[in-house]
Amino acid sequence: MIRTGFPDFGPTLEEVGEQGVIEAIVSAAPSAINGDDAAVFTPAAPNSRVVASTDMLVGGRHFSPEYSTPFHVGKKAVVQNYADIEAMGARPIAALLAISAPPSMPVAVIEELARGVGEMTDAWSSELVGGDVTSGKELVISVTAIGSLGGNLDALRLDRARPGQRVVAHGKLGYSAAGLALLQSGKEIPERFEPLVHAHQCPEITPGRGVVARSAGATAMTDNSDGLIKDFGTMARRSEVGIDLSSVALSPDRLLVEAGHFLDVDPWEWVLCGGEDHTLIGTCDRSAPVGFRSIGTVTRQPGVRIDGDEPKYTGGWESFG
Numbered sequence: 001m002i003r004t005g006f007p008d009f010g011p012t013l014e015e016v017g018e019q020g021v022i023e024a025i026v027s028a029a030p031s032a033i034n035g036d037d038a039a040v041f042t043p044a045a046p047n048s049r050v051v052a053s054t055d056m057l058v059g060g061r062h063f064s065p066e067y068s069t070p071f072h073v074g075k076k077a078v079v080q081n082y083a084d085i086e087a088m089g090a091r092p093i094a095a096l097l098a099i100s101a102p103p104s105m106p107v108a109v110i111e112e113l114a115r116g117v118g119e120m121t122d123a124w125s126s127e128l129v130g131g132d133v134t135s136g137k138e139l140v141i142s143v144t145a146i147g148s149l150g151g152n153l154d155a156l157r158l159d160r161a162r163p164g165q166r167v168v169a170h171g172k173l174g175y176s177a178a179g180l181a182l183l184q185s186g187k188e189i190p191e192r193f194e195p196l197v198h199a200h201q202c203p204e205i206t207p208g209r210g211v212v213a214r215s216a217g218a219t220a221m222t223d224n225s226d227g228l229i230k231d232f233g234t235m236a237r238r239s240e241v242g243i244d245l246s247s248v249a250l251s252p253d254r255l256l257v258e259a260g261h262f263l264d265v266d267p268w269e270w271v272l273c274g275g276e277d278h279t280l281i282g283t284c285d286r287s288a289p290v291g292f293r294s295i296g297t298v299t300r301q302p303g304v305r306i307d308g309d310e311p312k313y314t315g316g317w318e319s320f321g
Helices: 013-028 071-086 107-123 177-183 190-200 208-216 227-241 253-264 266-273
Strands: 049-056 090-101 127-137 141-151 165-170 218-224 243-246 280-284 293-299 303-306
Touching: 013 107, 013 127, 013 218, 049 071, 071 090, 071 107, 071 141, 071 253, 071 266, 090 107, 090 303, 107 280, 165 190, 165 208, 165 243, 165 253, 177 190, 177 253, 177 266, 190 280, 208 280, 227 243, 227 266, 227 280, 227 303
Parallel strands: 090 127, 243 303
Antiparallel strands: 049 141, 090 141, 165 280, 165 293, 218 280, 243 293
């Protein structure tokens, strides 16, 4: 069943106050090291480095009650940050959560959001270890992810792609964009398209894939957050190489094709420009790491191409667009 909408019942944030809001969050996403002025971690493993990343979700810009629930938003906030940690070849170990919300908002919204955060941090065997809450005009969520990069191998940086390497991916492509298009269409959504809607409400990647890829010889990696062509374009520029993708490997699956027919949209646009799948995409010298599939090759010719030609679609997410 497709669920959307935010709770509009129960006590408000103003009525319970800051401490009440904090207690609701800690209760929904408990941690033994959360609740003091700062979180104290156990010593890192020998020969390891700390990795950190942060992202924001702004109500009306990145999510809407029309298309999602607070639980989904909480999960999505963790996934998009943990995907950045995974894309470095690191292991997420903790998250910090900052929330700005209208005082009139029901506490139930924050509780459900924190429950989503807690469920997703649990999936990575990590914890929500602190954060902040304050008043604001719109609901704004900021998650800071902390990770551990073990061993002496290089991090999977954007500037490490090399000509002749294999291009690989882990996760769905185009599903989130298709799900959003279905939600925005105003049509009654057939049950068979529920996986697409769910992919938009809460994209999924398998925990640990970035670590696996780094151990298996991957050199460069990012996550598909702004659109496949756009994100590979960033990697190509930073590495001063070209990326030639395979149309066969990227071809929309049956579900995307059916959704395209339903909405009269070319599903290739979702695959190439959609973003927000947070698919891990990268390069490696050897065969695709476990859980990844080959989708192209690294070339010397600058830019991103498909079967040697310019892509039909090249758009993507713009933060200030």
